[in-house]
Amino acid sequence: MAVTEDPGKPRNWSERIGVLQDRIYDKIFHNYVWQSIFRSGYPNTPRNQMLVVATNVFLHLHPTRLHRTHVKVTHTYCLGGLTFFMFLILTVTGVLLMFYYVPSVERAYQDIAELETNVKFGLLMRNMHRWTAHAMVILVFLHMMRVFYTGAYKPPREFNWVVGVILLVLTLVLSFTGYLLPWDQLALWAATIGLGIAGSAPYFGDETQLIVFGGFEIGPSTLLRFYTLHVIALPLLAAIFMAVHFWRIRRDGGMARPL
């Protein structure tokens, strides 16, 4: 009769350590709480890998499978994804800035100045918000160029391209409305140039100035309007259009491929 050893019994020290490691791993990843959050373990089979993408709320923006040419970095340079990532960073840092900022001409400038000196990581948050905002504008242009030069706007993706153009405009306007908020000289005079440009619109110049800028001069109502647009109206619109944009990529049969 062959000797059947009990496979569960460690025979030496290295095996004992192995068992201990397994126990710790189990305690962390197989306990009740963890499993209530993540229903399955690390996805290490193709089936589970597809399941995790399909069932995770963040990952499910993706399809489960993808043509191999599209995972090549040189096809998209990740530009659309990075634009979206900038939007996420801007949302997080923006919320933190909102904690300390009051959009009134009496307080705005002072709030920003104090945020930089008196608030822990306040300066860092403001810098992050500023630089990623510039990056988002650059990235959205580059993404548009990537889409154009790969001919990815062609049928059936015409409408998603139009959604993209709307996102481009929203990105620019988001950035411009944010520019005014520190209420310093840079902000005021850049907005003044914008006011002049809006006022030169044929027939609707005055109306545009009144509605968007809240008057014929940059003042308290401009600040409040830009603030409201910047922190709620435009991000909400952008998020809605981004949702449509991502959904359409899936509906249009994934990303464009040669015939």
Add this chain to the structure above:
Amino acid sequence: MAVEAQRPAARPAEPARPRPKREREEEVLVWPDLVFIEFVAAVLFTITFLLLSVFINAPLLNHANQDVTPNPSKAPWYFLNLQELLLHMDKSWAGVLLPTVALAFFAVIPYLDRSRQAQGVWFGTKYAVRLTVIAAVYAVVVSAGLVIFDAGDRTHTESLTRWIPSCDTQAAHQGSPCLRDADPTKHEGIISVKDVSKRLQFSVPFPNIWGIHDKNLDWPGDLDHIPVPLNNVCGNIGSFHLWCDMHLNIPVIMSDQVIPLSTIAFLAVLIIYVLFRLGWVRTRRDVFLIMFTAVMASYLTLSMIGSFFRGQAQALIPPWDIKVDEG
């Protein structure tokens, strides 16, 4: 088996052709292949921007002050191209209409270029790379060139047109075209396109009709106040005001609208036509390739000029001479 054996042995063996792959086999899983790339990109960007933000601070100038105008005052960089255009043409074209046209042009591209050819790969048509490079270089050179021409007093392009004579300030009518000089001892050629309405003068013989009394139609004097039909009907329709006492300034329309816009249109048609005659433009896609590239390249060029070459009072100067007067 027997049938196989009867095959003539001399027949050359066909080269083994790979079986065409089914779609599924060409696909990879999003987890881990794509998620990994996205993760790396996100981490790289997070680190980069954290470092950038640790070392470079966002600007915060003095408290906003309506009474103190910084010189030059500038729009954010992505609108500096519009601010640049403002210097060269009518402000509603520069600030509102041209950008609207450009965005509308972007939006309709897929509805005009509907072929499914050349999609999903970089530069899918035969001459795409060549066309893109040529269009980009052309747009940069042309837009920079026009800006340089339009600052003739600084860049000395006015000397090209200095052969146009100086106007005789005593004469009632100028006759053949001349340029009025503020300083009669210092004659200058065309400094900018605005000179067409500001400094250019000439007259042609004309019968005494339509308000002309001196048998001469003078540019700009007789043409800068042309009443629009029905301009005595003032009033409103709802909240929308009709024109009232509206007059056209033909010389200004020429210098601020017709000349700049037709120059742009002409230069755009020219490059497309030349590349077409060379046989490099084969499809509609190629036409849009040229137009899109040219729009993006001139957008960028004008932004750069606005950022680095505009000093006080928006004068065109080299970057090292720019001094900002905070007011």
